Amino acid sequence: MKFQEYPDRDLLALNLADTLASELGAALRHEDRVTFCVPGGTTPGPIFDALTAVQLDWDRVDVVLNDERWVPESSPRSNTALLRQRLLTGHAAAATLLPLRQDVETPEEGLAPLSDALKPHMPIDVLLLGMGADMHTASLFPGADRLGEALSDEAPVLLPMRADGAGEPRITITAPWLKGALSTHIVIMGAEKRAALEAARKLAPEEAPVSVLLSQATVHWAE
Numbered sequence: 376m377k378f379q380e381y382p383d384r385d386l387l388a389l390n391l392a393d394t395l396a397s398e399l400g401a402a403l404r405h406e407d408r409v410t411f412c413v414p415g416g417t418t419p420g421p422i423f424d425a426l427t428a429v430q431l432d433w434d435r436v437d438v439v440l441n442d443e444r445w446v447p448e449s450s451p452r453s454n455t456a457l458l459r460q461r462l463l464t465g466h467a468a469a470a471t472l473l474p475l476r477q478d479v480e481t482p483e484e485g486l487a488p489l490s491d492a493l494k495p496h497m498p499i500d501v502l503l504l505g506m507g508a509d510m511h512t513a514s515l516f517p518g519a520d521r522l523g524e525a526l527s528d529e530a531p532v533l534l535p536m537r538a539d540g541a542g543e544p545r546i547t548i549t550a551p552w553l554k555g556a557l558s559t560h561i562v563i564m565g566a567e568k569r570a571a572l573e574a575a576r577k578l579a580p581e582e583a584p585v586s587v588l589l590s591q592a593t594v595h596w597a598e
């Protein structure tokens with residue numbers, strides 16, 4: 376694991392956006408289309424804001440969430456709504472969103488079409504993940520009903536996921552497909568998450584799902 380510490384959150388957002396943009400640019404020089412996989416939640420907004428100001432061939436970038444909460448886009452909990460408001464705007468409005476949600480009752484009902492649409496865009500070129508203080512990443516939560524399946528090397532690209540700490544049902548990209556990313560970054564803020572990250576390094580994936588990505592990741596942290 377590489378660990379990068381920043382003097383404050385603003386500098387983290389600007390520098391990490393710069394790193395992600397240069398990795399996307401490098402991938403675009405070699406590939407027709409590039410897959411950029413990003414987290415939802417409360418952390419990545421300022422990074423997205425900085426990215427929208429970057430000139431790239433965004434029309435050749437496919438953006439997909441790490442995971443989605445099974446709520447409509449009108450919900451303040453919708454990760455897709457966050458992407459539309461904070462990332463798919465400015466220069467980045469030209470990017471294509473690969474959806475992780477359909478307007479059906481359960482993630483199980485949306486699973487097959489969403490998986491079929493996503494698979495041709497694998498592997499992920501540039502991966503940015505968040506992490507909860509409970510050591511979940513994407514929607515790989517400790518104690519989740521299908522965590523074992525999602526951690527397995529044979530896991531399908533997407534799985535539904537339910538966990539006590541998750542709030543609503545989820546859909547998530549599974550561990551082997553996240554691990555297949557060509558470049559991996561994890562962004563965390565604050566002392567609580569830094570302590571959780573240190574704990575995760577010593578725990579099994581069932582207790583600390585984020586641990587399966589740590590060996591390949593650069594972790595970006597600010598107080």
Ligand SMILES: O=C1O[C@H](COP(=O)(O)O)[C@@H](O)[C@H](O)[C@H]1O
Binds near residue numbers: 414415443444514
């Ligand atoms: O529920 C989620 O949580 C994680 C962490 O979110 P944060 O609000 O603590 O930054 C996020 O990475 C994931 O995409 C999201 O669905």
